[in-house]
Amino acid sequence: MSGEVRVVVAVVLQTVVVVVAAPFLVGVLRQVRARWEGRVGQGLLQPWRDLVKLARKEPLQANGSTVVAWVAPVVVLGSGLLLAALVPTVTTAGPARLPADLFVVVSVLLVGTVALGLLGLDAGSAFGGMGSSRHLTIAALVEPTVLLAVYALSVPVGSTALGPIVEGRLADPGRVVAPAGVLAVVALAIAVVAETARIPVDNPSTHLELTMVHEAMVLESSGRDLAAVELGSWLRLSVLLALVANLVVPWGVATAGDGPGLPALAVGVVAVVVKTAVSGVLLATAEVFMAKLRLFRVPELLTGSFVLAFLAVTGSYVIG
Amino acid sequence: MSATPTGPLLPQPVMTRPTTRATLRADVAALLADGHRMLMVVAENAPGAVRLGYVLARPAGGPDHGAQESRVELTLEVSTDDAWVPTIADQSYPGGRFEREIRDLFGVEPRDHPLPRRLVRHAHWPRAWHPLLGERSAQTDVVPDFGEDLSAFPFLEVGGDGVYEIPVGPVHAGLIEPGHFRFSVVGETIVRMKARLWYLHRGVERLFEGRTPDDGVVLAERISGDTAVGHTLAYALACEEALGLVVPPRDRLVRALLLELERMHNHAADLGMILNDVAFGLANVHLQRVRENLLRLNDSVTGHRLLRGGVRVGGADVVALPDAGLVRAAAADVADVVRLALEHPMVLDRLVGTAVLGREDAVRMGVLGYVARASGVDVDARRDHPFVDPAVLPGGAPDAVVDAEGDVLARFTVRAREVEASARFVVAATEVLAGGGPGASAGPRPAAPQRVTRGLGVVEAWRGLLCHRVTVGADGRLVRVKVVDPSFMNWPALPVALADTIVPDFPLANKSFNQSYAGNDL
Numbered sequence: 001m002s003g004e005v006r007v008v009v010a011v012v013l014q015t016v017v018v019v020v021a022a023p024f025l026v027g028v029l030r031q032v033r034a035r036w037e038g039r040v041g042q043g044l045l046q047p048w049r050d051l052v053k054l055a056r057k058e059p060l061q062a063n064g065s066t067v068v069a070w071v072a073p074v075v076v077l078g079s080g081l082l083l084a085a086l087v088p089t090v091t092t093a094g095p096a097r098l099p100a101d102l103f104v105v106v107s108v109l110l111v112g113t114v115a116l117g118l119l120g121l122d123a124g125s126a127f128g129g130m131g132s133s134r135h136l137t138i139a140a141l142v143e144p145t146v147l148l149a150v151y152a153l154s155v156p157v158g159s160t161a162l163g164p165i166v167e168g169r170l171a172d173p174g175r176v177v178a179p180a181g182v183l184a185v186v187a188l189a190i191a192v193v194a195e196t197a198r199i200p201v202d203n204p205s206t207h208l209e210l211t212m213v214h215e216a217m218v219l220e221s222s223g224r225d226l227a228a229v230e231l232g233s234w235l236r237l238s239v240l241l242a243l244v245a246n247l248v249v250p251w252g253v254a255t256a257g258d259g260p261g262l263p264a265l266a267v268g269v270v271a272v273v274v275k276t277a278v279s280g281v282l283l284a285t286a287e288v289f290m291a292k293l294r295l296f297r298v299p300e301l302l303t304g305s306f307v308l309a310f311l312a313v314t315g316s317y318v319i320g
Numbered sequence: 321m322s323a324t325p326t327g328p329l330l331p332q333p334v335m336t337r338p339t340t341r342a343t344l345r346a347d348v349a350a351l352l353a354d355g356h357r358m359l360m361v362v363a364e365n366a367p368g369a370v371r372l373g374y375v376l377a378r379p380a381g382g383p384d385h386g387a388q389e390s391r392v393e394l395t396l397e398v399s400t401d402d403a404w405v406p407t408i409a410d411q412s413y414p415g416g417r418f419e420r421e422i423r424d425l426f427g428v429e430p431r432d433h434p435l436p437r438r439l440v441r442h443a444h445w446p447r448a449w450h451p452l453l454g455e456r457s458a459q460t461d462v463v464p465d466f467g468e469d470l471s472a473f474p475f476l477e478v479g480g481d482g483v484y485e486i487p488v489g490p491v492h493a494g495l496i497e498p499g500h501f502r503f504s505v506v507g508e509t510i511v512r513m514k515a516r517l518w519y520l521h522r523g524v525e526r527l528f529e530g531r532t533p534d535d536g537v538v539l540a541e542r543i544s545g546d547t548a549v550g551h552t553l554a555y556a557l558a559c560e561e562a563l564g565l566v567v568p569p570r571d572r573l574v575r576a577l578l579l580e581l582e583r584m585h586n587h588a589a590d591l592g593m594i595l596n597d598v599a600f601g602l603a604n605v606h607l608q609r610v611r612e613n614l615l616r617l618n619d620s621v622t623g624h625r626l627l628r629g630g631v632r633v634g635g636a637d638v639v640a641l642p643d644a645g646l647v648r649a650a651a652a653d654v655a656d657v658v659r660l661a662l663e664h665p666m667v668l669d670r671l672v673g674t675a676v677l678g679r680e681d682a683v684r685m686g687v688l689g690y691v692a693r694a695s696g697v698d699v700d701a702r703r704d705h706p707f708v709d710p711a712v713l714p715g716g717a718p719d720a721v722v723d724a725e726g727d728v729l730a731r732f733t734v735r736a737r738e739v740e741a742s743a744r745f746v747v748a749a750t751e752v753l754a755g756g757g758p759g760a761s762a763g764p765r766p767a768a769p770q771r772v773t774r775g776l777g778v779v780e781a782w783r784g785l786l787c788h789r790v791t792v793g794a795d796g797r798l799v800r801v802k803v804v805d806p807s808f809m810n811w812p813a814l815p816v817a818l819a820d821t822i823v824p825d826f827p828l829a830n831k832s833f834n835q836s837y838a839g840n841d842l
Contacts (some may be wrong), residue, residue: 089515
């Protein structure tokens with residue numbers, strides 16, 4: 001196989017792995033919470049069963065909804081799939097003509113965020129609008145942090161592409177514990193929690209419409225549309241969590257070289273599944289012992305993470 | 321009315337004083353000035369007329385008064401052809417609400433009422449249909465054809481830049497009873513909230529009519545499922561006064577014990593749900609576990625998990641006394657979880673300063689129960705209107721816990737401390753009862769009075785002061801039962817507490833009040 005073909009194979013494999021694994025990750029998060037609370041739990045397969053069930057159902061749309069109601073779920077799912085292809089989870093290799101650049105990744109994230117926000121507004125219900133307003137407020141605070149944190153990580157590598165950043169940490173493990181790197185990863189982790197609507201920013205398991213952020217936006221979606229939105233959101237969660245895991249523990253990821261071979265890819269798949277599962281368990285455990293912040297305190301948390309990211313950028317120039 | 325009692329006759333009988341339209345306002349004002357509180361305004365069908373009773377009561381042992389409590393009913397008959405009364409809404413806020421209720425159910429117009437909007441009545445009811453007016457008959461039992469709800473419920477629209485409305489309910493996510501809430505919001509801050517209730521109006525009061533007092537118990541237990549003991553006890557006390565029954569001291573103590581068991585299981589569950597609303601699910605599952613243990617304990621005590629079957633007219637029955645060890649363990653678990661929750665800075669931050677109900681508002685609106693006590697208003701019917709001889713009570717009545725802050729945290733901690741007080745009482749009462757306890761001899765049941773008699777039952781149920789007014793006809797059957805759940809008094813305080821609260825904190829504020837829909841709507 002030529003290098004080019006190998007890279008394409010690697011990227012396709014990476015995307016497939018993320019898509020298959022994302023519902024399982026959600027299952028892990030729910031199951032861990034259930035066990036901490038002394039419940040039996042629904043099992044790891046339940047999110048997949050839900051997806052299959054929803055995908056078989058015809059979507060119903062509220063009166064007065066527009067083309068946005070059709071398009072937004074596709075865009076949300078599409079941006080999730082694109083993220084899965086671009087962000088180094090299984091492999092750091094990426095097609096040369098498709099830049100997995102920092103700005104591209106953040107933009108793809110934002111496209112999904114905005115599509116979800118518009119979907120919440122489309123049906124014109126009060127809950128959806130409320131969710132969208134909160135969601136976009138949070139997004140406006142989160143995106144700069146993501147941008148800045150990844151930028152801080154890119155300084156020592158001299159490249160804003162995520163692949164080389166992860167490879168750089170693999171080549172020089174000292175960077176993993178460098179102060180600037182730690183600050184940047186912490187800032188990124190907080191941003192990921194907010195971006196993916198987890199406690200303490202949002203409560204994914206609440207039934208209280210007035211407190212919802214993410215759930216309020218998808219209240220009007222059903223059937224295939226809901227399946228697309230849910231899978232898209234889960235992809236974002238999985239990819240971002242896997243990225244943080246790869247930044248903290250870069251070992252095992254299949255590096256680019258001139259296109260990774262199948263053994264390296266196999267190791268990469270196992271490594272990323274284990275790393276993400278472990279970070280999922282840690283995330284769910286941390287959530288169990290946390291409460292949800294008052295909505296007006298969320299900006300304080302996110303400002304804090306922005307300051308960390310800013311310090312990381314400064315630090316990476318001053319102390320490397 | 322019997323002769324003046326020697327020593328404390330518990331509970332106190334109601335003194336009936338006729339009044340007229342001309343003297344009503346002055347009489348009410350005099351009683352209110354004399355330390356009485358408005359318990360209820362009850363309407364009752366009389367031939368060609370509606371008999372109104374304004375029931376007020378003064379607590380026992382207040383600092384300004386002797387140890388004797390006082391219960392007074394001002395009575396007034398208005399002809400159905402000329403059905404109006406002068407309003408007392410400006411003198412008593414709850415009084416004004418009772419007037420609106422009576423206007424909707426009996427058609428008696430409160431003249432010059434400052435807020436004459438409909439209360440119970442929904443817009444789809446036929447015009448001029450007053451469901452409780454007239455003796456119960458096959459005709460009054462027919463539900464009329466409801467039209468469509470054409471008139472929009474008039475909410476005060478808040479104008480201005482960026483103000484928008486959020487309608488919520490009446491169908492909610494989760495297992496919640498129906499109620500419609502309309503929020504006017506700027507950004508996330510609630511400017512005004514209006515609650516629309518009475519979706520659960522089932523005509524419970526009408527269903528009592530024609531039953532014998534003993535048959536009414538089954539219905540009283542089901543007025544509001546979580547307050548089976550509170551409602552049944554108030555009902556039984558009212559029937560006993562009407563029928564002249566004397567309850568043996570042992571049965572009174574058993575009733576007090578059941579009342580505290582009911583308080584414990586409800587408080588444990590609600591404390592958990594308050595924590596669940598701030599996404600602290602771990603604490604919730606533990607408190608629901610405690611609740612389940614308490615429900616199983618209840619099952620062993622009366623044979624029903626919600627304590628049905630314990631209280632009857634003339635006495636109380638238990639299958640077995642509660643296991644003191646289990647009660648202690650439950651209280652210790654609750655205290656443990658509450659301590660852990662309050663040591664959690666994120667949880668604490670959500671509860672502190674959220675949805676504050678000021679003391680003045682609480683007093684003005686006649687708020688009851690833990691909502692009042694959390695706002696610094698010391699009302700507790702266990703002390704104010706006792707039905708157990710204090711000499712029999714181990715360690716006196718359970719302490720009323722008072723906090724002054726009026727926020728969600730105050731309501732949370734008041735209830736947490738009430739669980740401890742209730743557990744201490746249950747354990748002490750169990751010991752007394754197990755050691756023989758006070759006398760259980762009921763004596764012969766007196767003959768039925770053979771005339772129309774009335775009685776009032778006042779109880780500190782877990783949500784607060786709850787009262788029933790019962791009228792028994794000459795044939796020994798119920799003519800009228802008026803039920804006042806504390807929720808009727810407390811619901812209007814919720815919008816007041818919400819001023820300047822943010823929308824995502826509403827479920828938390830609502831849960832910290834946790835008023836009954838069924839008990840309010842009847």
